[in-house]
Amino acid sequence: QSVLTQPPSVSGAPGQRVTISCTGSSSNIGAGYDVHWYQQLPGTAPKVLIYGNSNRPSGVPDRFSGSKSGTSASLAITGLQAEDEADYYCQSFDRSLRGYVFGTGTKVTVL
C-alpha cells in the first residue's frame, strides 16, 4: 500500500554513518511536497525526527539530518549509537491519493 519506498534494513557499527533513502514519485515528493521523518522505538508511537525535509525539532540530536532531491529524500545518521536502533519512516503528501503517505519503513541495527 505504501507509495514511498525505503530499504527494509540498514546496519552499522557504533560511530559509523548510515543513510536511509525514501523514493517517491511525481505525485508526492517530486511534486514538491515536503518529506518528514519519524523514529519508532519498539512498542511506542512514532516520534518526529526531521520535518520540512531538513529541520530538526528541539531536542533531536544534530547527528540526524535530512535532505530531498527530485523524487527522493534521505535521512542520515552520523556517529551511530546503540539507542538509534529503531524503525524509521518517511512521510509526505500525495496529490493523486489526496492524502498523507508513509514509507515502507527501515529497521536500523547497530552492530
Place this chain on the structure above:
Amino acid sequence: QVQLMQSGAELKKPGASVKVSCKASGYTFTGYYLHWMRQAPGQGPEWMGWINPDSGGTNYAQRFQGRVTMTRDTSISTVYMELSRLRSDDTAVYYCARAYLSESYYFDYWGQGTLVTVSS
C-alpha cells in the same frame, strides 16, 4: 505539556464496529487538526483521515470512506474515530496525532496507540 490520551484496547468480532477516543490536553484543542493513523503488525503507519476540532469538518482517505466516521466533543477536548464493518485485516494499532503546520503539515504529537483486534 501536550498530551493525547487514547482509550484502551478493543477486541471485536468481524462485522462489528469500534470507536476509539483521543483526549487532548496541554494546548488549545480547537487550534490544531487531529489525524488518525493505523499500523498493522510489521507494517508502516497508514493515514486514515483528519478532523478539524473547531468546525467538526472531516476528510477521510479514499479507502476508508463509507466505513470511518470522525467526530469531536469540544466540551471535553476529545475526538473519536469509529470504524464499521470490521474485518480481520483491520487488526492494527490505531493512533491519533496532532498536525502542526510548518511549511507543510507534519505530526508533532501522537497518542500512545490503541490496539484493535478483530477476531471471531
